[in-house]
Amino acid sequence: MAPTRTDRLQGHLDLLILRALAGGPMHGWAVAQRLDMISRSVLQVGQGSIYPALRRLENESWITAEWGISEAGRRARFYRLTPAGRRQLERERALWNELAEAIQRVLEMA
């Protein structure tokens, strides 16, 4: 099946979340802020879309979650990259770079 637009978006979202968490554990809202900062467009569908993604990544064992105290003094779920997640991030990043370079070359040739 050809990937639909949501699929592609989802793939990017997963990569971006992994990248965001590479900087250290953070909770959902913070991840959303971080992505917002990096790119306004990613979360145009809604900040909420990171939650299914977080659950999915957790299921794949790429991230783990534990409860901690947020800056608001409330209990929050902090997500942290696992070693498997770090490897996945590297893989994804390498793939992405390859693709980007390829596109770049095509654009320069044109």
Add this chain to the structure above:
Amino acid sequence: MSAALKLFRRLRAMVRRPRLDRELDEELQLHIELESRKLAGQGVAPSEARRRALVAFGGLERYREAARDASGVRPLEDFVRDLRLGLRALRKRPGYTSIVLSILGVGIGGSAALFGAVHGILLRPMPYPDAHRIMTVWQQDRKTGEQQEFAPANFLDLRERSASFERLTAIEPFGLDWESPEGPVYLPTWLVYEGFFELFGTQPLLGRAFRPDEHAPGRGQVVVLGFRVWKTRFAGSEDVVGRMLKLDGKPYVVAGVMPEGFAMPGDDAVWAPKVQEGWESRSRTSRFYSVFGRLRPGAGIDEARAELGSIGARLLREHPLSNADLGMTLVPLPEHVVGGLRRALLMLLGAVGFLLAVVTANLASMQLARAAGRRREFAVRAALGAGAGRLARQLLTESLLLAAGGAVLGFALAGASLHGARLWAPAHLPRVAELRADGVVLAFAAGLSLLAMLSTGVLPALVANRAHLQGILALGGRGATGGRRIAGMQSALVVVQLGLSLVLLIGAGLLVRSFVLVLGEQRGFLTDGVVSVTVQTWGYYTKGPDRVRFVREVIERLSRQPGIQSAGMASSVPLMETIGAERAPLTIEGAPPADSPPMVQFTVATPGLFGALGIPLRRGRLLDDRDGADSPSVVLVNEAFARHHFPGEEVLGKRLVLGGSLESRLQEPASREIVGVVGDVRRHGLHEAARPGVYLPHAQSPTGANAFIVRGSLDPGHLLRRIKQVIWGIHPAIPIHRETTMADLVGVSVRERRFLLALLSGFAAAALGLAAAGLFGLMSYVTGERTREFGIRMTLGAPPRQVSSLVLKRAIGLAAAGIGLGLAGAAGLTRILAGFLYGVTSMDPATFAAGAATLLAVTVLATWWPARRAARIDLVETLRQE
């Protein structure tokens, strides 16, 4: 991540569902709050800030659901929900459910039972350590390939010269008469050479096996009991070991009891040590040793066979007269034990496979019809948001439930069948006592049931998947295109069912014809009112004249009784296993000497035998009382003998010698004159033409193997009692070896034929019934689909007959396709049956035609009702309903 870990996580997630839900809610609330706070910090009013936070989040409910799904709980939850839905759906349609379950149960049960038999009898190793190294060894006729028992001297030479076998042993059929507290009892016995039990590696259940010194002359008075003898004759009592039994008038000690399942060659016998007599170690022509050997570890079967070949060749050089045309060969024990049953079992397994295929096709078409009926339901559910995969999965879940039910029913049925086989199967069938519906059979039933239901569940799932919503909803569930596709698949399924049924039908037909032909053969003897009682008098009358006097006395007393027409004695009974020696080397005087004398069957008889069995005299005279011990030796021959040895010549007055120069267990050889020719008797089976045979007068060959054969107008039970009374009136200690009616012997001789026939006919009938039901269902469905069309046709003036013939034509078209398929299949497959047939070829045109005609008749019968309904359609009524 490993599948197991994923599953574990899912299970854990499911258990912790409520807590996870709470945590997710908490997390999302925190997000909204933090976002609102951030916006408020940027100067947005508090209420507005919360609204904007929610907008930025983008649908709280939606993402909550999505997050829940993503946490991996969904599939399991769905599965449980599917199961519940499926159970409810099945319970709502008890008729459908029970029909599917019973069809499936029968199909699975039959297959699993046969698989159990194949597994238990053919596949499972025999219950002996390294059973694959145990061989049966045979002498073999080089010309005919016929396997024969070993002559003692040849066995002794084999044992001395063979290097491939680490152990060789022989057994000899024997019998011991036991003076039991309840009267004389005959115990079938095997005399066994040293090392017999050790060769099989089976330890006795109680006591011990034989010691080497017990095979020495004068020491062999010990027995080991077979499990069944121990159970039936000694009530399974443990203190039987060491007990003294009076056998053949001598004291024997019970040394041990063998465990259940040790059946070499049966478990309803006793074993006694073989003590070799002097003459035996020199005998190369009397062949009565069954030989077993255990290959050395590492010795191959081919290697052993080659060695046997060279030993055989050497014996032939050393003893050219007695070993002429004889070689040696071996058969692995399991192959020997299972014998001809293997072919029958595999044939039946194939046949039940066909039945299962019909069952599967039938279920598939039922499922299709049901799916068609539910298209509307599915269309509605799809419109309400159920995913296509989800709907298909629900159908598969229902199939799964039915499969589980079918497996349970099938396993129960298989268990009952195997239990029945254990109880009722003829005792001589090998390994039947070991049959159990075990885990392997259960796994087979479950796997098969699952396979059947999944394969049949896939079709309707596909249909449901392709349901065009609007079309179906608009047309009130009778979508023209979908309907046609379903009808097309249904037709194909019906054709397959009809074709497969026809194959079974033709197979069963061939067996039926063979059976009828076998029973219709000229047997050459009467069965009505004829009974026989067998005794062995060797131990009670050691001298020939005493045996003759005993037999004459019994027959005279019997002949005097009212209600008895004819009484005689014979040393062998047609269709009964051997009771005494019955083959001897034959020399015809005046004929050129043969390099090896042919073996001929002989029966020792009294004059009354021919009257009792109704064997007709063709030429010359019968035996009579003049043929005494001191009169000239005479012999009768049968027609086959006359044809074979004296084609176109006068037989009467010719002379022959039985036994000749070679030793045998007969009296000293004498030249005998042929004084009469009598009719042929099918001695070895109704399907086997009579071989050349001769009859000797008892007075001149006083054997102790006596079967009294009596014909009378009394009922058989009464007749048998009379005979026993007479025998015991003369000698009260003589045990009866066997009592039976000739009708029973005939029944037993065709028992396996009848059993195969019954099973195959049962499969064929079941398949045909299913196919007919499938056809009926399809034609009813088609008629229903075309109600409107038929109504219009009739309104426009088509006579009802024409409408019903439309339906009938379609059915006959399907039947024709099925017949084509079935005939082609049968033509390719009935060859397998060739070995089970008698008097017909496997391509018998009459049977093929009859099968096709039956199928056609069933087609018309199954279509009759739908066709009639089509002819009675009332258009106005039809249109109103729509």
